[in-house]
Amino acid sequence: MSDARTAEFLEFVQAGGQVETDDWLPDEYRKRLIKFIEMHGNSELMGVLPERDWILRAPTLQRKLALTAKIQDEVGHCQLIYRVVEDLGKPRAQCLDDLISGKSKFHNVFHYPTKSWGDVGVIAWLVDAAAIISQKALLKCSYAPYARVMKKVCWEESFHILHGRDTVLAMVTGTPEQFELVQEAVTRWWEPLMHFHGTPIAAEEDPMVHWRIKSQGNEDARQQFLDGYVPQIRELGLELPDPKLRRNDEGVWEYTEPDWEKLTAVVTGHGPASQERLAFRRLSRAEVDWVSKAMLPEAA
Amino acid sequence: MIYEVFRQERKGQPFVHGGSFHAPDRPFADAYAREFYARRQESVALWVVPRDEILEIDEFPDEFDLKYRRVDGYSIKARLAIARERAGAATSSSDGEGP
Ligand SMILES: [Fe+2]
Ligand SMILES: [Fe+2]
Numbered sequence: 585m586s587d588a589r590t591a592e593f594l595e596f597v598q599a600g601g602q603v604e605t606d607d608w609l610p611d612e613y614r615k616r617l618i619k620f621i622e623m624h625g626n627s628e629l630m631g632v633l634p635e636r637d638w639i640l641r642a643p644t645l646q647r648k649l650a651l652t653a654k655i656q657d658e659v660g661h662c663q664l665i666y667r668v669v670e671d672l673g674k675p676r677a678q679c680l681d682d683l684i685s686g687k688s689k690f691h692n693v694f695h696y697p698t699k700s701w702g703d704v705g706v707i708a709w710l711v712d713a714a715a716i717i718s719q720k721a722l723l724k725c726s727y728a729p730y731a732r733v734m735k736k737v738c739w740e741e742s743f744h745i746l747h748g749r750d751t752v753l754a755m756v757t758g759t760p761e762q763f764e765l766v767q768e769a770v771t772r773w774w775e776p777l778m779h780f781h782g783t784p785i786a787a788e789e790d791p792m793v794h795w796r797i798k799s800q801g802n803e804d805a806r807q808q809f810l811d812g813y814v815p816q817i818r819e820l821g822l823e824l825p826d827p828k829l830r831r832n833d834e835g836v837w838e839y840t841e842p843d844w845e846k847l848t849a850v851v852t853g854h855g856p857a858s859q860e861r862l863a864f865r866r867l868s869r870a871e872v873d874w875v876s877k878a879m880l881p882e883a884a
Numbered sequence: 885m886i887y888e889v890f891r892q893e894r895k896g897q898p899f900v901h902g903g904s905f906h907a908p909d910r911p912f913a914d915a916y917a918r919e920f921y922a923r924r925q926e927s928v929a930l931w932v933v934p935r936d937e938i939l940e941i942d943e944f945p946d947e948f949d950l951k952y953r954r955v956d957g958y959s960i961k962a963r964l965a966i967a968r969e970r971a972g973a974a975t976s977s978s979d980g981e982g983p
Contacts, residue, residue, distance in 0.1 A: 606942070667886075667903065732901070732903070736902065879908045879912070
């Protein structure tokens, strides 16, 4: 009976159907949704830490305000996304606990340090560009409340990309030292960016695609990123640290196979800045504990 | 408490569900709603409603098949064809009888 119900559900979502919070959801679907959406929420929250480091070091007031606005957006994305997880059955406090204990994960790109203002531009431009590709594909997610949240998220992300590109353009048209800072940042971020969309698992074998939580395979997303951004990077005279990177005659991007074991190590807390970031999140959770106790009597 | 937000993008347009947030009381709900859903002037008005106050109804059985209230309750094709045929026959016969 339950299996027939699951089969019917699967058929419905695979045909493009969308479901709501109160609908009957198979256990496996709910579990996968929670894990995936929670990791997305974690990433929005952890993603502001590298940028936060630069608020006080932003080169102009305008840049400082723009960066602060971006950070506010990202934290807002986190709260929106955690709300979706909560309605699926996992409370926000539990998400935060699992994040700081290392039980749940966050995206690979937020496990790396930032070395200069060039990184800030490259992150807002290219990391957000890679993210928006994944997020746009989630607009068709079979779980409708998540898809609806993505509409607002994608709309705000477009400002982030422009803020990043503008920052990069200001630097590449500046002094040779400024250009060099961007070049160094691009070189540093290329490997994490190539890791970003995950291993090239075939879409048909991807359980997330199977349940139509995602509508796009990992390699598709990466190809879309390369197609959109490699030309934009190269036209500025910037070089990418992969001699094999090229678009072949069939229009497919070829590249040096990234080190996938390294990706696994990074997202399981062994990245260069993983532990420092988690420690900071633990600290701020403890520091603001009194606020939630004061505001929410039930949390006291 | 969880509040649901409905936002209007332009005057005259319907309010559409935008999302939800936690707030301890109405003044905080007011502040959060502005901050989350209108800080870039993307909304001209917001309806902020405690989730518990929303009456959700999502089942609409049609036990008696009351189709006559809908356009798909009427299949006029066959009858229209007959009516046209008759009217056509009448017209052509009256043509024949004319002076
Ligand atoms: Fe975001
Ligand atoms: Fe962003």
